[in-house]
Amino acid sequence: MTVERSAPPTISEVAAEAGVGRATAARTLGGYGYVSPELRSRVLAAAERLGYRANALARSMSTGVSHTLGVIVADIGNPFFAGVVRGISDASRARGFDTIVLSTHESLDEEIAAMHVLIDKQVDGIVVASAALGPKTSAHIAEAWSRGIPVVLVDRAVPGLELDAVVIDNREAAREAVTALIAAGHRRVGFVWGPPIAGRPDRRRDLVDAAARNLWTDGERLRGYLDALDDAGLPFDADLVMVGEKTEERAIAEVERMLGLDDRVTALFCTETDAVTGALRAIRATGFRVPADVSLIGFDDSSWAAVMEPPLTMIEQPMLALGTRAAEVLLALIDGAPRSQPDGAFRHTLDTRLVERSSVAPPSA
Amino acid sequence: MTVERSAPPTISEVAAEAGVGRATAARTLGGYGYVSPELRSRVLAAAERLGYRANALARSMSTGVSHTLGVIVADIGNPFFAGVVRGISDASRARGFDTIVLSTHESLDEEIAAMHVLIDKQVDGIVVASAALGPKTSAHIAEAWSRGIPVVLVDRAVPGLELDAVVIDNREAAREAVTALIAAGHRRVGFVWGPPIAGRPDRRRDLVDAAARNLWTDGERLRGYLDALDDAGLPFDADLVMVGEKTEERAIAEVERMLGLDDRVTALFCTETDAVTGALRAIRATGFRVPADVSLIGFDDSSWAAVMEPPLTMIEQPMLALGTRAAEVLLALIDGAPRSQPDGAFRHTLDTRLVERSSVAPPSA
Structure with a gap:
């Protein structure tokens, strides 16, 4: 018996056509496990009558x-x-x-x-x-x-x-963002987030190395931040770079710390979405306001950033x-x-x- | 020659061992294309010496x-x-x-x-x-x-x-959210987004059918909205249900329309993230404020919703x-x-x- 149909036949249909159990048909057609020669030939004959196609995996081989x-x-x-x-x-x-x-x-x-x-x-x-x-x-x-x-x-x-x-050119994108903050008059710009290390190295080179050892993009973005400081002749201050686990919770703690410094940050550059939301929570928790007290630029634009109060200046990645x-x-x-x-x-x-x-x-x- | 190594041998290594080209080794080991019997046997012998494993795809078969x-x-x-x-x-x-x-x-x-x-x-x-x-x-x-x-x-x-x-129980979640808006005193609650149809049916049954024909969750959430209206004895008004393509742009247009009605909406229930951001854009564009002029509850909580000004009341899905x-x-x-x-x-x-x-x-x- 042949069947007129458009959909490909299933293993169950081949089994029914061959008059064997589904497991027997599956073993035969899948090429695994034991099937007696007699049943195997019945299944293969039924598969041919129904036009059962070997699956694409076998085809791709x-x-x-x-x-x-x-x-x-x-x-x-x-x-x-x-x-x-x-x-x-x-x-x-x-x-x-x-x-x-x-x-x-x-x-x-x-x-x-x-x-x-x-x-x-x-x-x-x-x-x-x-x-x-x-x-x-x-x-x-x-x-x-x-x-x-x-x-x-x-x-x-x-x-x-x-x-x-x-x-993208992460280094250049970061440089452009930090340069915009400096052009607005900021001298104390925080970097969120930095390398995920426990201690806080004083030397900028050690920070960059730690960031680059974690992720290529992290190292590039930190370099761009330092480029912008150099362009403007601003000193590097390790206290303005977040360290530690890259989580929203850690960003909150680090931004609160930067806002509590005697010579506190007045602007923040945040390299990821959760760094942005963490920074915003810290700013709110400490009673500051964006942008009156703290300016902020983030990475990875989204529809949320546009409906914030105020709407956020962001780097848009393609x-x-x-x-x-x-x-x-x-x-x-x-x-x-x-x-x-x-x-x-x-x-x-x-x-x-x-x-x-x-x-x-x-x-x- | 046998090679001591931990990494599995590649096709190229088998080819080198057999003294044949890579394509010949690949055809032999992949079981496709023509390979002369003599070269085939050299490749298979080399594969055995090197312990070349058939790939997992063949194993899974x-x-x-x-x-x-x-x-x-x-x-x-x-x-x-x-x-x-x-x-x-x-x-x-x-x-x-x-x-x-x-x-x-x-x-x-x-x-x-x-x-x-x-x-x-x-x-x-x-x-x-x-x-x-x-x-x-x-x-x-x-x-x-x-x-x-x-x-x-x-x-x-x-x-x-x-x-x-x-x-999740979409119908119950929607009913709970809309009930919260009604409990705050709202009588004109908009539903964003509704079924993606061109016209606006007057009969609630037609709207529900259209939503359910699009997506199971859409139908359930619209039913929950209607349940809450019924619970409170509030009339159904088709003008308060968004219709049309489910995009942020369309949500902006529909919410602006609802805010422009003589008897305008004073609250919105938004069933997805882009519906929330579209509604917020429309509210801002028309000069209204959340929650003084318009209350809002959205579906799918996120870290952004918590840092909005004001922070948004949201349904959190697990x-x-x-x-x-x-x-x-x-x-x-x-x-x-x-x-x-x-x-x-x-x-x-x-x-x-x-x-x-x-x-x-x-x-x-």
Whole structure:
């Protein structure tokens, strides 16, 4: 009996056609476990009559193309990464590729595990916002390449790794924001958040090293803050840089500390969304007001920032465009384009924008 | 020659060991394309000497367990779903399962495609926030089951489908919020957002049907709004329900319209984050203030809502717990537990919480 139908037949239907149990059909068609030769041949005959297709996994093993891209991000709950993923997914869908995403909770070990999952699932290419800091910690990325799976970095470059990286200029964006605060008259500008270390080094070099050891973007943003101080001839003061765990709670404590200094901060530069909300809570808790008492600029614009009272001046990252460009570069590599220049410095740098609203004013007297 | 090493050998290393090109080794080990019998046997011998392992994809085809869960959500950029995914991922990692995520942009067609990707990638189970509205549109979910892959619904039940669904009581949460607004003295409460339809039906039944046809949660939240009006003996007025596309821009236009009515709204109930920010923009644009002129309660609490001026009263959904519970139910099904009761009414309902802050006050005179 053959069946006229448009939907592909299921294992249960093959089992019914063969007159065997579902488990027997599944074992036969999946190629696992024991099935007697007689039942096996009945199942295979039924599968052929019904036009049962081997699943795409088996197909991808024979064709080498699964039309799936893998994406690894640090934290899927961060609206920034959600926007990047959206951009990747839109651009890859337009080319007939599905996108699967894994989140690593900012853990390099989880990133390595995620990379192996994607290799095992035979994706055609991978976009990763990597926590790796150099070639020594990026063997998992090299392994994907060695298995013929192209990898493109997004948001975070890995210094020394010869790979396409689609990023913004974090250092320049931070410099621009802090320069805007200094131009408004501020001399005591706090940096939230800084490196996640217990002690507070006095030397700026040690702070920068600690930040860069944690995350490439962290180091770049701290460098941009220092650039702006240098440009204006302002002294560096380690007390104005947050240290400790990168959480909203810790940001509250550190900003309250900076607001309690004898020569207190009059402006804050916050490098992430939770740093912004933590700073705002600390400002409110200490009875200060934005921007009359404290000016503030944050990273990662959102619809919330625009409806705050006052609306917040923010650095807007091109989240969708970062994702779109990363997907385009990856799809070109899959199509056989050469990868980045061997000097390893090949970066696709997209523009940020300082969205000026009403959270910056001259310092109060 | 055998090589002492800890990292698994790559295809390139097998090729070098066999003295063949990488493409030849890849074709042989991947089982695709033509390779001469002589080269094939050299590659296979080299692979055996180096201990090259067939990839996990091939392994999962022979063992039937890939230790991977699949998650399908409507919009990975929505912080609510990001929280749910985080909960699923934490709970499944604790059991040694990786989680891969696909986002469907609220499209049933994309959900169906995503389901097939996950079936093809041989995940062991699937959690889906489905756009399906009943058994007629959920054949893809049944197909996963028929292939031996358990499915658990999260956030959205599918009426008539006999499946475990981990949800909140949307109707009750909405009723509680609107009742709080009415208890503060409001008689003209706007509902943002309503069904995404072009015209504005006068009959409440038509509005509810339109909302429920769009999304299960939409229908439930509108019913809760109507329950609260009924409880208080307040009349239903179709003019106080937003219609049209569910975007921040449309919410701005609809709230401005409601604020411009002769008998204007004095309170708003907003069912999603972008509805809240749209309402706040409209309130500001028309010169009104929260809560002096307009009270507001929103769905999906966030750290932003707490730092608004005034801090916003919000319904807090247990995002992480929804994800954790969904993963637990799914892992139990994978372990062989029976699925939901055959009446199809078996739901795991988690509690919401009305977080009272400062955006609700009595109506102005």
